[in-house]
Structures are given as structure tokens and as C-alpha cells.
Amino acid sequence: MKNYSTTRRNFMASTAAIGALGVMPLLPSAAFAQGSTLRIRQERDHSILDPAYMVGGVDVEAQKQCLPFLSQYTSKDGTFGWQPTYFAKKLEQRDATHIDFELVEGLVWSNGYGSVKASDVKFSFERMKTGDWKGYYDSLDHVEVTGDRTGTIVLKKPFAPFIMNTLCNGPGAILCEKAVKKAGGKFTTKFPAVCGPYIYEQIPGQQATFTANPEWTGPKPDYDTVKALIIKEVKAAELAFEAGELDCTSIGADTLARYTKKMPADSAVSVAGELQYMWMGMNTEHPKLKDPKVRRALQHAVDVDSILAGAYSSTTKKSNGVICPGLLGQRDSTKYYNYDPAKAKALLAEAGVSGLELTLRTLNKQERMLTAQIIQANLAAIGVTLNVLPQDSGPFWEMGQEKKGDTWKDLELWLMRFGTTPDPYEAMQWFVSSQVGIWNWERWTDKEFDKLYDQGIAETDDAKRAAIYKNMQDIMEETGAYVWINHEPETFAHSVKVKINAAPSGELNYRRFERV
């Protein structure tokens, strides 16, 4: 047997050699992949791809590449709508509670699970009613299978947003019944079977790779391979984009402002949507804010234009309500207030209030803090002292909820931002009477508002729906509990050689990307 021995000198020499290996000269030839490969940023690993239990966001992006959907978003003249996908030969709303569909012929599941059937649609949608995303299927009664590839989605009651809100969105993914049942009824990071242009593989912490699905018979996407590189920080992604290592990435507000002044070479910026709405809320039940004149004074005191310029570098749209740009019912202007410090002072005097001291709570994020500071200066100008209380996400999201403690009783002012889907119903649902103490932290109720909310859900005429939602925002604003601030965009920087496709809420759909 050979005797291995180590001397101190040998050890030192080996250590030096290993160290030298780390700095050996290397050629950069393999650094930049090209060809028909699309390189994009992905914020995190896919956690759960099962639509019933997914986390959302990037999980939906993976579903859109590998699973069938019946409908997809469209955007025309700045307004969002829907159209059937390639998978659906027909998708028609027969009446307020019936949606007929017909699948395209020849769709095949991978792994030998046969053709995509209407029974898969029934299985997929009906199982959602017991999953974590069941809220999207509250209105679903059942899916009626009328043929091998045909069926009808039957709703319990008229629900106008069903196609836009549910079928175009992640919860609208169709799964292979046989494959999911064989996998035990649910799955996490591996699709039991796919039907789409791509198959999927993930290397956790590094990348998700979408490669051409050999069994796909539908239209081929422009890119054979999509590499979604895991980049947690948006700043790192922006630098990678500028280094030419990404073809597309989301960017932050400050970078958008920088790119607006000087765009990197061969690059462009696209806005997917502006489905975030931010406002300053006021607790109408708090003793200091119970008088509507005080609330109206605060509405007049806040200079929203300064906030947009100072905190958001003029990269976001001014808000006039909870309905975001491109959606039915968006308002062009406020109805009950504008920036008028003199009027604010007069209203405070009229209410007999002086030396008012309030607390504004906000998430401890850069833009929110800047916004809070500008509001602080605005209120100081009318004699109101504002204390800003930055909070971590944990306590922030609990402070208005009655079941999470008593903070809601002390809540005075706060900066809030919600995201929504491209249907006005989604944004309105948080402000009805039943949401007081849950998400309606302003704590007002209005029977007319609740009635309009129900009408908006049932109404299928776009013009009438738009009028309903405008009316509802008037009611909200009249309470004096809101100062509308902005709608932040979902912005992407990309190569000019790439035409991107993203849902209004920012999820990328690589299969619809185009090479220019």
C-alpha cells in the first residue's frame, strides 16, 4: 500500500498552488450568450407552480409558458381587454352566467398523457374552489362538459370580471387531470404535464430555463430558449442589463428617470401597466379626524404634484382614484378637492381646530418615506404637526385589521399602496362595508356604495360599468378619507431587438415576445 505523507513544506506549497488557481488568467469568450436565447431577470425561484397553491408573480410567468389558458390580455389605445388564446377556438359569454368554450384540436399533454380535453378544464377550475386562490372562483358554480373539447363555465350569479380577472390570470391555468391525480393531487416545482411551447427546468438560486417543447404543435415562439436568471435586487438586474447580459428586466423609478434622460445604447423602455394605486388614508372614526371638515382640509393641504416630482422623479402618473389607467371607470380629475393650502387653513378654522398633531404611518421604503416627508412639510404649512412613523411590513399590514390587535383604534393617517388586476371590481372590493376592520381601514360605510358595487359586478355593458365605478370613486372621495397619490408603472428596460409582452400587472409572457 502506498504511504501518503504530508510535510509542512508540501502543505504550504499545495495551499499556494490552490490559491494561484483562483486567480489564473481566464478568457472572457464564454461570457455573453447570444442566438435565439432570450435572457431575462426573474426576481426569485419558482416556489409553487400549482395554480391552486402558488405564491403568484413569477409562478404565473412559468404557468403561462407551459400550461394552456383560455384567454389572454390585450391592450388597445391604452385600454385593457381580453381575447381567446391560441388554445381556445372559442370563448364566448353566452349570457351573464354562462361562458362557452371550445379547445383547439390537436393539443397534447407531455409525458404521454394524451390530448387536452374539456374535462381537464372542468377539473382545473373546480379544484381551484378549494385551493388558496379560491376567491377567484367564488362565483363559479361548475363547468359543464358538452363534448371532448367543448364545455360551458357556469357561474352562480352574474360576475362580469370573471374572464379578465380569473381566466386571463394565473388561476385560469388548465392542468392535466390524469397527471395531477397521479402526482398526488398537487405539485410544487415540477409540472406533472405541460402543453405549451416550452418545457421547464429550474436550477434553484441560479436560473429557470424554458426550452422548446418537442411535442408542441402550435405556433412556435420567436425564442427557442428563455433563460430566466434569478436576480433578487432590481439594481443588480439593471446593472446586468447595462452590461448586456440581460435582454429584458424590470426597472425602478429612479432608473426610469435616468433612462428617460439618457437611454443605454440599443435599449428601450416599455410600460406594461400601472395597476398600483397609492393614497393617503384617514381613519374617519378617529376623534381627531371625525370632523369631515378636518379631513377635507388635509385633502386640500397635500401637494401631490410635489410628491410625484420629489419622491418619484416624475415617473409615475397622478392618481384620481383607485381605478388605474387603462381600466374602465378611471377618473380624469378629483371632484371634491385640489391643492389649495389657503382653503385648507380656512376649513381647519371653520372646524375650530388648532395645534393639530397627527401621526402618519408608512412602510419603511425609500419612496414612501420621501412622500411622507413632503406631506409633513405640506401639513406644517397649514399648522398641522405630522409625525412620520415608518414601519416594517409585518406590523404595517396588520395595523388596520381588527383581528390582529388594537392598533386600528390609534390609526390616524397612513400611506397605502394596493395592486390590482385589469378589472375595476378588484380595486373596489376592499372598500365595501364588510371590509371595515379588514382592508377598509378608513372605516366608513355607505349603502349606496355597496349597492353600486353589486351592480358593477353584474353589469356587462362597459359604458354602464365605467359610470358605476366613477360614481363609487366620487363617494369614496367625498368621505374626505383619501388623498389620491399615484399609479406606479410596471416598467421594463429591454433591447430594441426584443418586443416584450407583459400582463398589465407586470408578469412577462415569453411565448409572446417577438424578435425585431
Place this chain on the structure above:
Amino acid sequence: MYFYLIKRLGLSFAVIITVVIVLFALLHLIPGDPATIALGPRASDEAIARYAAKMHLDEPLWRQFLIYISNASMGDLGVDVFSDRPVTQIVMERLGFTLALITCGLGWAIVLGIPLGALAAVRPNSWLDRITGILSVGTIAIPSFVVSIWVLVIFAINLRWLPAIGAGEPGQLGDQLLHLVLPAFAIGLSWVGYLARMVRASMLEVMGENYIRSARAFGLKPNTVVYQYAMRVAILPTITLIGIGFGGLISSAVFAEIIFARPGIGSLILISIEARNFPVVQGAVLVATSLYIFIVLFSDLLVAWLNPRVRESL
């Protein structure tokens, strides 16, 4: 020596247990309901209940701790609350990247820092010594995250000589090494300064020893005196410093992994803290701490092995 080894192992174990207790307490002191924070403000009640059950959040704190510690002792660090993947597997997938980064970062710092320090000591107060001194203090003073951003902007964005992000294409060693260059340079730079200063100070002390004077008096060549007699003794404190530095680089690696979007233990911990993914946080910190303790222990034992005087004093 054996008694020393057993004593050090016992101490290491006590440190690990303390870290686990502190970490466990800290994670549960973070304000807010962990289930709501992890799953988002609009998570369904069922999802929150499922999360709480999976995390044993419905159990008393002491019982949660006992469950964790007993599972961890069996090598089971729990499962990722989102993907259900074993934490041990997740941590091990990332550990190699962090070790490669730290080894390369410290490796090039050793290759450059030790000779620089030795040269500076051999010619004290020369121009070489002064330049080395200025560079050493300069590199020590610049935080690694600042270096990371600068090298990224210069070499990846402006010059496009080196890749900016990621760990390289899986299975392609050349590409993976190429992706190591910038982050390893960034985290290793300050260690060039540390090592050079340490070796210089150590060498100056050794060069004044009687046996060095005797060696010179016997007419040995200057290089032989410096590299075969003085250096072998002067390097010993540096080994301890390298051991501690290895642990310190784990924290530097966090910045490098985030800025260069590399997978690794540091970025895993940060992402998991933000997501309140407690099992992953606990598992990753436990592994990182154990690694640190092991490296420091190893360097101490190495010094004892290399230096007979230390060995005999144990």
C-alpha cells in the same frame, strides 16, 4: 494535544448551541405574525393555518425549539415553507458557491498579500514599503460592497471584459471561473492589505531575532535567511488571521452575492429573512456558523501542528 482538541470541540459545540438559541429567539421577536408576513397580507385563512402548522407556530415556543433542535441533530433542518424542499438540500446547493467565492477571494489575497508584506519588511522604509503601506491601508479602508460596484461598473458595464452577474453556466467550469473573477477580486481586495500589514509586522519582529542575526553572521544568502528562516516563523500569526478572515468573508460574500446575483449562503439568508422563511434562515445560519467555527478551529490546530512551541505548550 488530544485534550486541547476535545476542549476546542466542546467549546465549538457550545457556541453553535448558543447561536441556535439566539437565532431562534430573534426570529420570533420580529414584529408581526410570521404566517401573514410570509404569505402576504391577503393570504387565505386556510393557507395561514397550513403555514402555522407546518412551522409548528401553533406550538409553545419551547416546544418549537425542542422540535427544531432534535431534528437538526439528526441532520434534518426542516423544509422550505414555500416549495417544501428540504432545507439541508437547499443549503448544500448554495454552500459550494460560497466556498468557491471565499476560497478564490482569500486565495488571490494570500498570493499577493503575503509576498508584498514580506518584501516591505525586507526593505523597511523603502519606496516599496511606503507604497505597500499606502495601498494596504487604502484597500483595508474600502468596503467590499463599494469595490463590488466599482469593478462591476468598470469591467462588466464599461469595458465588458468580464461577466456581471450569476455563477456561470452550469457544467461549464471555464464560464463558472470567469464569473468568479470580479466577486472574488472584490471580497479579497481588503485582505491583500490585511495580510500585507500582518506579514510585514510579523516579519519585522522575526528579522530582529537572534537566530536571524546568527544566520546572517554565518554568511547565509539574504533570500535563504528571509524565506527559509524568517518567513516560516512570521507566517504563523497570519494563518490564524486567515482562519478568522475566512469567517469574515462569509459576511462579505453576502454583499458580493447580492450585487453579482450569485447563488450562495449569504444571498440565501438575506432572501429567506425577507420572506420570513424561518426554516431556511435557521438552517443556513447554522451551517454558516458551523463552517466558521470549523475553519477557526482548523486554523488553530494547523498553527499548533506547524509550530512545535505552540504544540508543546498545549
